[in-house]
């Protein structure tokens with residue numbers, strides 16, 4: 001029996017949304033879910049929502065608060081992530097370095113090994129916002145994400161521009177990742193037989 005015939009099609013995947021406070025994570029989540037813009041307040045704790053992307057496939061989004069006092073909590077959400085959606089306020093040049101440091105730190109965590117990354121270069125509507133190429137360069141994506149699938153998507157959570165592309169990319173990456181995780185588990189099971 002070939003491996004292909006025993007791997008199952010994934011039905012759902014967990015997407016972890018991280019990024020500094022005010023990057024736009026909760027606004028994005030509501031836009032994904034309701035295609036509408038809601039007034040947000042800084043997230044203390046987390047929001048979780050499921051979105052049916054296609055028939056028989058659901059993404060579960062974990063939107064965790066990004067304030068400094070919330071960041072130590074991030075590590076509790078890393079296990080079981082099938083994709084990381086890292087959100088950046090592309091117009092906040094002053095805190096770009098801070099965002100990059102948090103990003104690098106999180107990528108080093110063992111639980112996120114090989115987990116694919118979609119980076120959202122959000123707030124493209126604001127004057128002076130850095131474009132996706134510039135965000136890619138400043139975050140050193142080619143170096144830090146060389147061991148996984150990654151993509152940088154420019155977007156605006158208010159107008160929704162770029163969001164369907166981001167969801168499409170996340171879905172492809174997360175499906176691929178859950179399949180490889182499952183194949184790995186099967187191999188381990190065979191090894192221990």
Ligand SMILES: Nc1nc2c(ncn2[C@@H]2O[C@H](COP(=O)(O)OP(=O)(O)OP(=O)(O)O)[C@@H](O)[C@H]2O)c(=O)[nH]1
Nearest residue numbers: 021022023024025026027040042043066123156157
């Ligand atoms: N102009 C503009 N404003 C945005 C965009 N996305 C989010 N915002 C605004 O940015 C502010 C912060 O958005 P939130 O979604 O609350 O940010 P967050 O990342 O969830 O912040 P925490 O919960 O503190 O981690 C809100 O006033 C949003 O309306 C965008 O694409 N363009």
Ligand SMILES: [Mg+2]
Nearest residue numbers: 025026042043
């Ligand atoms: Mg929030």
